[in-house]
Amino acid sequence: MEWFTASEYWLSRLVFQRALAGLYLVAFLTAALQFRALIGERGMLPVPRFVERVPFRRSPSLFHRYYSDRFFAVCVWTGCAVSAALLAGLDSLLPLWGGMLLWLVPWALYLSVVNVGQTWYSFGWESLLLEVGFLAVFLGNDDVAPPVVVLFLLRWVLFRVEFGAGLIKMRGDACWRKLTCLDHHHETQPMPGPLSWFFHHLPKPLHRVEVAANHVTQLVVPFLLFAPQPVASAAAALMIVTQLWLVLSGNFAWLNWVTIVLALPVVAFPADPPPVSGAPLWYVVVVLAVSALLLGLSWQPVRNMLSRRQVMNRSFDPLHLVNTYGAFGTVSRIRYEVVVEGTADEAPRKDGDWREYEFKGKPGDPRRWPRQFAPYHLRLDWLMWFAALSPAYAGPWFGVLVERLLENDRDTLKLLRRSPFPADAPPRHIRARLFRYRYTTWRELRETGACWERTYVREFLPPTRLTGPDRRP
Template identity: 55%
Template structure:
């Protein structure tokens, strides 16, 4: 076999048709959720009249550091146009329409999603400061080069997608080992299910598991994140087995909490290591040989097929770029001061990932209340604003929201860990005083039915999952202990 034949045989990953199918449609579906989440929340949070208005932010915007199509002009109407385009393109990719066309059509479709969403993230400020934003951008750029049904899945891109999963899993594992003692002594899950940012409907049941099972959870997490990722690079069927372990552990996290599209991203991306034949051995109704059916002789592409060779050149150029950019996150993985959820370039490509290096031991919630009384005394009738995902009433079952992302609720979780005296939170309180309709739509319940309260305040409360005995007596899932007033009653000057 000559060198050209060896290269073309290696380049064409004909045992990865299922992997490409899942990667392209899965990442596109996550983009759809991200654009939908932004469309429903961004204008109220960051729009022209939002809590942190983008037009004001753009006044100090350095266009060379944060690329965005909004850098010259922002309007809510333009933003909605971007989201509509993102939703339409991602829906077409989920349906597989661009994949029926030449290879450059899905390439351009994914790059358009990447560019549109990066434009949103880079003006999103604290409301878009989550690691899964970078993860989605990197995933979108990488799978853009998987091609269409007219060309075979390219091996370099599949390897680089596995490298992305490795950084995501191994980076998170290293953060934990270097983090709090609770991960090293296997007690982290004694607290995590109760104190995580947004519990799900089964989180209380997970929290009430015996402590020996929580230790097994923590030990299993270390194995899944520190050992299994290396086997993703192994030949089949080992790579597929490792991918299955990643998927199973991520599904466990999906059941136990709400982490936007983080876990679903890992599940989708892990399919890069899955082989068609290995999958067929487990799921027999999937054909054993799903290789692309382009007629060929001994090598692909043929020497005169310049369109196919252009595809090879584009894939190799993108691969070289991603390999070069990998130096910084690779070095970070083994650095003494490992960075968590960090980008090393302004395009959000080849990033560092990781989360929950330490686990919060108690759950403190910020309770926001308002009153119609003239005097905001303690005996006034204070009514609580209810959030969609943040814990509130003691008897309410937490809802499953992931992969949808409730940005306001997530930032409310961070307030007790930082400070309530943040610009966006005071802006939020002022919007409540004005009974701003767009802001109130972010909430589950407005206790004043659109009427303007005279005063609002913020206080803290300790939230703990009830034991089984407590639940039988009270039917409450949360035991709530009021703590203290954090922001004294504030009102509008014209009241």
């Protein structure tokens, strides 16, 4: 069955698998360190409440059968351990079926997390990690050469990621067609990085070149992924370079990194393959059956890409096997931020002693320079960006966040960079105000040392305190 495998991609598979295991490790670590305050039993959107109203068939998860914070912690730390084992190459030491089962473990565990994660796990990179992770189960280990059909499906996913993102831009916002979106994007993106200020201040003609190059990379280059070598490798390399440029320009969790990882098996590395035995019949049957299923499910994202009403980041099945992707179909022209403050005053006054809570990633203090967090994902910081766009995004969880801050809840405070109140003296009142943020100019930066300038817009939440027997805001 020589037609079934492509031994020249053995090193591409190896690099891909180790890099994917590293991303799994980051994803599970993110879940382990943040889940209690977000979806835990006393979280802002508790898992037990979610599974009571959403049936298992709509969101398959281990946590439909049983949930406790301890059990969730065991699952995600197990995911960390298995991911680390895969990163170290344990799958290569097992028989083929054992390696496949080992790759199935992090996929099943992370699927269970995403399917109960609600708003906190509604981003496209969650589904992308799951779709790519599922394909990795069938890519084999050192016992067999990489299956051609799985390599093709990985290219098909990469094509949909890039081409879908390119189409949503051309359809979604006129600034992409006018090549002007980057006049605003670096300033208004969800979580700027340490270099975003400098990217924003690049000459506008260079911004036009960046947008034009992005259109070429996302609308033309993806078709070259299916060309013969070395053209396909060159196309993948160009995508990797583009994604690394995006890594430098902001914090986008592991979106850019998983796209880079997805491009790796396209590259034909110049290395002689080791001797391997032929693929067993059971493996061929399983791989072909799964591939036929995935190709059949692909009609939905294809129809979505061809539709004038194309949507971004949607799963078409509860297992996240085949999804549609896209990012920044529209670009905000103005940056708003919700600033959360507390006071120990018995009676809140506008000119009282209000102290600001500092978040880890989102802009707050104008003098504090953004840091690099990606591929680690600060979920609360991202949702705070959406809350600033519209209070409707914050409706389900913002009130609980305020309640936890009024209680000085330890798990919630771990999500923040700093609380202005000691652990034994929580604030009496919390308020939230909406500010407009803009990057300072070169001159303002030299004179003030601040990278942001902010202007008060309006009240987002009036002063609130715990009242009543249940002590809710």
